Amino acid sequence: MTSTVSGNRRTFAIISHPDAGKTTLTEKLLLQGGAIHLAGEVKARGQARRARSDWMKIEQQRGISVTSSVMTFEKDGTVFNLLDTPGHEDFSEDTYRTLTAVDSAVMVIDAAKGIEPQTRKLFEVCRLRSVPIITFVNKVDREGRPLTEILDEVADALALDVSPQGAPLGMGGLFTGVLDFASDTVAKPDGGSKEYLGRREPFEGLDGLPGELAEEIELVREGYPAFDLEAYRNGDLTPVFFGSALKNFGVEELIAAIDRWAPPPRPQPSEDGPVAPTRDEVTGFIFKVQANMDPNHRDRIAFMRQVSGTFRRGMKLTPSGLGKPIAVHSPILFFAQDREIADTAQAGDIIGIPNHGTLRVGDTLSESNKVRFTGLPNFAPEILRRVVLKDPTKTKQLRKALDDLSEEGVIQVFYPEFGAQWIVGVVGQLQLDVLVSRLEAEYKVGANLEPAPFATARWIKGSDAALKAFADFNRANLATDRDGDPVFMAKSAWDVNYQAEKNPDLTFSATKER
Numbered sequence: 406m407t408s409t410v411s412g413n414r415r416t417f418a419i420i421s422h423p424d425a426g427k428t429t430l431t432e433k434l435l436l437q438g439g440a441i442h443l444a445g446e447v448k449a450r451g452q453a454r455r456a457r458s459d460w461m462k463i464e465q466q467r468g469i470s471v472t473s474s475v476m477t478f479e480k481d482g483t484v485f486n487l488l489d490t491p492g493h494e495d496f497s498e499d500t501y502r503t504l505t506a507v508d509s510a511v512m513v514i515d516a517a518k519g520i521e522p523q524t525r526k527l528f529e530v531c532r533l534r535s536v537p538i539i540t541f542v543n544k545v546d547r548e549g550r551p552l553t554e555i556l557d558e559v560a561d562a563l564a565l566d567v568s569p570q571g572a573p574l575g576m577g578g579l580f581t582g583v584l585d586f587a588s589d590t591v592a593k594p595d596g597g598s599k600e601y602l603g604r605r606e607p608f609e610g611l612d613g614l615p616g617e618l619a620e621e622i623e624l625v626r627e628g629y630p631a632f633d634l635e636a637y638r639n640g641d642l643t644p645v646f647f648g649s650a651l652k653n654f655g656v657e658e659l660i661a662a663i664d665r666w667a668p669p670p671r672p673q674p675s676e677d678g679p680v681a682p683t684r685d686e687v688t689g690f691i692f693k694v695q696a697n698m699d700p701n702h703r704d705r706i707a708f709m710r711q712v713s714g715t716f717r718r719g720m721k722l723t724p725s726g727l728g729k730p731i732a733v734h735s736p737i738l739f740f741a742q743d744r745e746i747a748d749t750a751q752a753g754d755i756i757g758i759p760n761h762g763t764l765r766v767g768d769t770l771s772e773s774n775k776v777r778f779t780g781l782p783n784f785a786p787e788i789l790r791r792v793v794l795k796d797p798t799k800t801k802q803l804r805k806a807l808d809d810l811s812e813e814g815v816i817q818v819f820y821p822e823f824g825a826q827w828i829v830g831v832v833g834q835l836q837l838d839v840l841v842s843r844l845e846a847e848y849k850v851g852a853n854l855e856p857a858p859f860a861t862a863r864w865i866k867g868s869d870a871a872l873k874a875f876a877d878f879n880r881a882n883l884a885t886d887r888d889g890d891p892v893f894m895a896k897s898a899w900d901v902n903y904q905a906e907k908n909p910d911l912t913f914s915a916t917k918e919r
């Protein structure tokens with residue numbers, strides 16, 4: 406039955422600030438799941454992949470991954486789909502959108518640094534969608550902050566209940582292992598590198614610990630709420646694991662927790678109400694489109710999060726944007742080592758669908774063409790730039806390029822009612838560099854980006870009359886997005902508030918759901 410099969414899927418992402426240890430943890434998760442056999446594979450593989458996609462010169466120059474990928478591993482009968490989110494500070498809508506395709510998230514924080522800006526931003530997106538979060542406090546093999554200070558910071562900064570599931574017995578030079586509360590055992594370090602190699606000993610009790618440490622451990626164990634599955638699943642409580650990705654501590658416990666507690670594929674919101682994973686027909690939505698993964702083809706890969714049904718190769722699905730069915734002959738499942746042809750896939754799985762630009766982010770795919778998923782938002786750009794062509798005869802190429810790239814989610818594009826200069830919007834600076842480099846490399850269009858006279862954009866909705874009345878006064882600040890929907894280009898946040906108060910018949914949204 407579909408329901409039991411999809412019940413063993415855990416589709417999740419890791420959110421973190423750069424350097425907290427996401428790559429290291431990913432690698433350890435894959436190792437435990439038997440997906441890779443050599444330490445260092447994840448990074449090496451990433452570099453090899455980057456080397457192949459030369460349009461992404463920026464990735465090489467900056468040594469970061471702009472694009473997300475999907476990794477699948479299996480342990481004890483559970484299939485884990487890990488969606489990678491770029492960890493760089495200049496992240497894109499891609500990152501946000503990836504979080505719309507997961508059922509839960511693991512938040513990695515550095516024991517010495519606590520909650521950092523990027524963690525908080527990504528957390529906010531999870532909260533918007535009530536995505537449940539398991540917290541992994543990393544690097545306890547090094548000096549870190551007092552445990553209660555870290556726990557209280559997570560609780561305060563994110564307004565969440567925290568429920569510690571274990572504690573390191575000392576940190577840095579005093580580190581002697583990680584206590585797991587549930588089993589009352591201690592994972593012990595071994596060998597010259599002081600790694601966890603599988604040795605677990607019964608906890609000898611607080612009496613065996615130095616006074617201060619005993620007190621701290623007791624506080625962590627007794628002073629916080631017990632785990633509550635419902636509160637976790639609602640996004641109100643986060644279980645906290647302490648560990649060291651580098652030394653392999655806490656990784657076993659983390660996988661077990663995802664297996665045991667993280668939600669299996671959840672129903673997804675649609676225009677006609679939630680679509681359950683048990684629904685018979687195959688449905689899914691595109692959360693990401695990526696060009697040029699394979700340099701031999703100019704194809705794009707659209708990433709579909711499957712919501713229901715049992716997918717089989719060659720199946721016909723109708724994309725909401727197209728209206729007529731397409732046969733999905735060469736779907737791709739992204740395994741850690743290789744891309745493999747998927748024969749079947751279940752709710753919760755991610756399928757890569759090669760196409761020539763017919764599939765767009767936000768599209769629903771279904772057998773019946775009767776489903777429309779909602780809730781895949783565009784986010785108000787934080788940076789706006791005017792695109793100025795170096796060669797003015799290339800307007801047509803530029804328009805095509807901007808439409809394509811906005812389709813992929815690299816940028817958003819706004820066509821002002823007045824003036825010939827188009828505005829691009831991004832949520833991170835890095836996207837601008839990607840844009841300029843791809844315009845040149847792929848579309849042979851030279852362009853400069855200049856400051857735009859606007860600070861932010863809001864999608865506006867209301868009756869035709871209300872929109873017209875607003876337009877009559879604000880034409881210079883009006884634009885349309887690539888779908889032709891009206892957008893208010895604001896000079897400041899103040900401007901947005903002012904107009905929102907002045908025009909109670911209109912809504913000004915920072916996100917747009919397709």
Ligand code: G4P
Pocket residue numbers: 421422423424425426427428429430492543544545546547648649650651652
């Ligand atoms: P990121 O993907 O979140 O950006 O972080 P990444 O895993 O690349 O880790 C950032 C740095 O932190 C790396 O060191 C990594 O080895 C180290 N690190 C990760 N987990 C732990 C841990 O549990 N304990 C300790 N002590 N260090 C950890 P680096 O020197 O920047 O890179 P590398 O040369 O070691 O790869």
